[in-house]
Amino acid sequence: MAILKIARMGHPILRARAVEVPDPTAPDVARLVSTMVETMEDADGTGLAAPQVHMPWRIVVYKVEDDRADEEEEGEGVPLTVLVNPVIEFLDEETSIGFEACLSVPGMAGPVRRHENIRVTYQTLENEEITFDAHGFHARVIQHECDHLDGILYPSRIEDMSQFGFVEELGRAQAGAADDEDG
Numbered sequence: 001m002a003i004l005k006i007a008r009m010g011h012p013i014l015r016a017r018a019v020e021v022p023d024p025t026a027p028d029v030a031r032l033v034s035t036m037v038e039t040m041e042d043a044d045g046t047g048l049a050a051p052q053v054h055m056p057w058r059i060v061v062y063k064v065e066d067d068r069a070d071e072e073e074e075g076e077g078v079p080l081t082v083l084v085n086p087v088i089e090f091l092d093e094e095t096s097i098g099f100e101a102c103l104s105v106p107g108m109a110g111p112v113r114r115h116e117n118i119r120v121t122y123q124t125l126e127n128e129e130i131t132f133d134a135h136g137f138h139a140r141v142i143q144h145e146c147d148h149l150d151g152i153l154y155p156s157r158i159e160d161m162s163q164f165g166f167v168e169e170l171g172r173a174q175a176g177a178a179d180d181e182d183g
Helices: 027-042 136-149 167-182
Strands: 047-049 059-064 078-090 095-102 105-115 117-123 129-135
Touching: 027 047, 027 059, 027 078, 047 136, 059 136, 078 136, 095 136, 105 136, 105 167, 117 136, 129 136
Parallel strands: none
Antiparallel strands: 047 059, 059 078, 078 117, 095 105, 117 129
8 A cells, every 4th residue: 555645734625625425335435544544554643534635535534542542431542443424413512622733734733622522423434324422532533533524624723822833842831831840
């Protein structure tokens, strides 16, 4: 397989709404998903949406490593998951703010408010319809990736732009603040 080129913020494909996949069982879909997974793993990403690799389809791949899983999930991650034509429903009004980064906005991060509890309905590559609930970080990952399907990048969701910046600089600022507290 090949590693696909990841579109970066500013590319028009990242601002467009992706189209539904008419036949999730089509060989082209399986090939795309396979290369998306390989690309995500090569980039050390948590998730990847088809528009990020220049394909305007409603497809998301993601996984949540054990060390990123929320405590209420008892540290268990989420295995590699493929969502075709996903639809998200918010289960309540509870939200939280968490720092996000993105393969299409390399080297940067910022605080984004997301719903804590969601329900996802999607199709599998076998054209089976599945519905499940996701919470915490798992829900955040899905919302972030599904935003890509609607032409939304996380910086547009940041409420306090003073906290948006390069990961390296944010880390230095945080380390400096910790040093100030210790001193």
